[in-house]
Amino acid sequence: MAITFDASKKIFKLDTVSTSYAFAVHSEGYLLHLYYGAYLPDNNLLSMLDRGMFASFSPDNPNCIASGFSPDVQPSEYSVNGTGDFRVSALQICNRNGDISTDVRYVSHRILAEKPALCGLPSLRDENGDSETLEVTTRDSVTGAVVKLYYTVYSDLPVMTRSAVIENDSDAVMELERVYSTCLELPTMDYDMVHLYGKWFKERTVTERPLCHGIQSIASKRGSSSHNHNPFVALKKHGSSEESGEVYGVNLVYSGNFAIDIEVDGFNTTRLIAGINPTDFTWRLEPGESFTAPEAVMVYTDKGVGEMSRIFHRTYRKHLIKSPWRDIERPVLINSWEAAYFDFDDDKLVAFAHEAAKMGVDMLVMDDGWFGHRNLDDSSLGDWYVNETKLKGGLAKLIDRVNAEGLKFGIWYEPEMISPDSDLYRAHPDWCLHVRGRENSPARMQYVLDMSRKDVRDNIFEQMCSVLQNNKIDYVKWDFNRNITEAGSALLPPERQKEIMHRFVLGTYELMDRFVKAFPDILFENCSGGGGRFDPGMLYYSPQIWCSDNTDAIERLTIQFGTSMCYPVSTFGAHVAARPRTPLSTRANVAMCGTFGYELDPRKLTEEEKAQVREQIQDYRKYNRLVREGDLYRLIAPTDDAFRCAWEFVSPDKNEAMLTSVVMRMPETMFYVQRLRGLDPEKLYTDTDTGEVYSGALLMNAGVNLTRAVYQDGESVVKHFVAK
Template identity: 50%
Template sequence: MSIFYDQSNHIFHLQSYGMSYAIQVVKDKYLAHLYWGKRLRMGNLDYLLQFAERTSFCANPDPLDPSFSLDTLPQEYPGYGNSDFRVPAFQVQLGDGSTLVDFQYQSYRIFHGKPALEGLPSTYVENDEEATSLEIEFHDPVCGLALLLTYTIYESRNVLTRSARFINNGSDRPKILRALSMNIDFADADFDLLHLEGAWARERQLERRPLFTGSQSIESRRGSSSHQHNPFLALLRKETSEDYGDVFGFNLVYSGSFLGHVEVDQFKTARIAIGINPFDFSWLLEPGQSFQTPEVVMVYSSEGLGGMSRTYHQLYRTRLCRGLYRDQERPILINNWEATYFDFNADKIEKIAKTAGELGIELFVLDDGWFGKRNDDKNSLGDWFVNREKLPGGLEELIARVTRQGLQFGLWFEPEMISPDSELYRAHPDWCLHVEGRPSTLARTQLILD
């Protein structure tokens, strides 16, 4: 077991072979962040959180304790409206229009293994001894909402995963307006921010810049994580290089719109969070239903960016990827797109496959143009039936001709897209993403299926 609970101080200490992560329940209600970094010895970690009266303008939930303020408490999953004026991790609108939800600590559970996230991709374990998980439950006594924070730490990797789940145990019908997957409040802001910006065919360019007072963010509002920004952030100490220094990495396992932000407050502490983009987002949570956020994979490295990169690579290759080729060598393939574009027939494809087989290539993939009336990129997406003018013998004959050359056969298609000039669209124009009565927005002369 690599998660330990200090009952007398209400501290959870999560340990991997080279990393510690510590959190504490404060005043029997609030979950505070204590530490993340190199592995600490077991012992009393209560000294890591010190309270002191900062200014007369920091609100105090307890009037008898001016040293305690949620506006300065380093929190794990903060809300807004109960005196923390920094950017919140979540926001919920209740039936009366108010947006104040006050989650209070209820219970915890520690267990071997790692739970799957319903309906979402996530990292996994093949043996429960690989990881230990912690679930911490919070309730709002007024509205009946519950919050479940899940932490999993891998025994032999400096990796921690986090997610949040909202559960409606009440009779109200609240709307979730903001539901990020994690939040950490660091004790200082002496970091550089690293992220991966880019554009189509120029993805994942490194950009490193110092933190400053105020907010910095990366995001996508495109419905996908996008060429422009990868759902990844890292905080680096100033001296950190490829081979040396502390790195704290955050990667959201999610392919939709996302937000990652860092806020440096008046006391020069840094709050970092990442999750689903709250822009144009709302989720009606009916009584008895729950909402699960995507997983964030957090990596600590004391060996610079190289150490972080290797940890992510090894984890994702073996505990995020699935299927036959996770552990097998993938076949060497050739794709006909640049060779033919839309102008091909069975003879031309067989000739490519024959030459490819002679060169030791193992897999041929037939690209765009084999379906509908697809002789250019302006039509037929959604009409997934063979273009018999181009391939009169159909795919069956073409596959036989390719496999005779000793190659496997693969097929390209784009099931999420639809052309306005297609039989599918003419039959079901309401199947694309659209707003009734408004003109549709096209890109590459195509629409997106809903």
């Protein structure tokens, strides 16, 4: 790892264990991108800026006419709008005159030994001084905008982060209309764009398409990162595969409205920008104020999409997730939702706990319906006091009874929401997001609280703290069950109303930060109707996220494979549910690719099924560290094969591996040999089920014969190998 500046060539070079990133300072102060890719020992890259002939329709810089320089064709390190570059812009500022011409030039730089935190935003952390950060200061001499660009590289991983801070160093107000976090220039268009699309119940399906001339985008303007698109994109070189070829990955550490735009121009070059969605966004910057853009995480590898994913996984496990639960075996929990929905009382929950304890479950989670007078989804959000009609002895007595069965206790909240039928709404109708003169649009019979307001956050914090401090609660599921409409705040003046979407996210982060600091030992699990906020911003505050409300094992294969493109398996909230399309064993094998738990009524299981559950929980404990810390290899993607799906975990020392294969639909033939990946070819591995011994070379090149193991619809098999 090293960040250097060649003063003679005016070239910055940022090196990781296997990559290099370089850009230059032009004689007129422009920052021009030179290279991002495999490690380079030198920086002789200035020739990369020669773009040949360009038309007179591309404007010159008046001081560079003789050299043939035009902002319209040069690779910009942080593109701006209105001063000669007509491609997608990372930054656009409306100044005191009302125009949007923006032009930032190099002023100075610093190389920092420690990574600075981002004000009010989650970001990757520096552990034990294993990172360096480059701060480059630029300035727009006309508007007085100072733009500081931040680049961080790590000593242990081929990963880089980018962010930007805009400061108003003038005596007049300016308005930020576009503030993206990163801008990446590539000298070719020979890439396929890989991203994750979906909807509720069907999140994060992998799709890809070749880049073409024009602009290709993914975005959310729903108030969250959303079920529909994830703030992640990969560009893989044509012909690249899961285990070979060049791949660039970009993931935004943000939980709100985002946009990732990719433009291919007439020179066949590619520009990618990622950041806050400029739709419905403006930020008013008073003199002396600053604005911080979210962090973008960037990965390059020439070893395929799978290696890109593994780099993201290692990075997030070490440098993003900060919960003490990150490196600890998570409790096997049973959640009441699909077992009872709203129809429960204290006796029913204790009966669940009684049966679950006999099978080895660690925790009972009481889901939606325990507060206010909530018996359906039409009331009481915001009234976080116990419904003692349901829980007749109160919450403390219920927890005592559950603890007496040997189980810990968890609880469900939806802190950012409010029901029209609630004491809180009746007392404070202006506390929800709303637009004057317009009716609020209900969704799931609820509105959204104005999280930009400190008084709102304080009220929710105090209500929840009253419950969490006075009861023995070990787990909190934090839900968010609708998109944002009528996004207005009663406290913001008209000129600041377009700040509300970002202010909402900042408020949610601030509230979450308060909770994880006040209750450091509680295991927080994020949720948004399942996977509607599965993003790095949420992982900063909670080490796991409920992957999807869809608990069908076959459907989960596509969802979990897509999620694994950039998020570690240890973050996947995954449960065994009462969905009989697949055997109980397969439901457990799929949930094992995640945090593992149960979402069913344990009283309805047969004795044979209860015995299976006991064995499944023993297997979870046996394989937990391998799944939590191991490298994931996606062997057969559910979107690439009509019949089978397979994946493998390999321990960091390559001494242990676990293969899982699932039949989605009966194939035409029983014959099936599966090759493994990631093993040490020189080591000998024992199949712990059969006792057979194979070399790593044999398992990777010849494979393991599963012909008689998996053939019928819904069947699955797990093979465990340990090095001798």
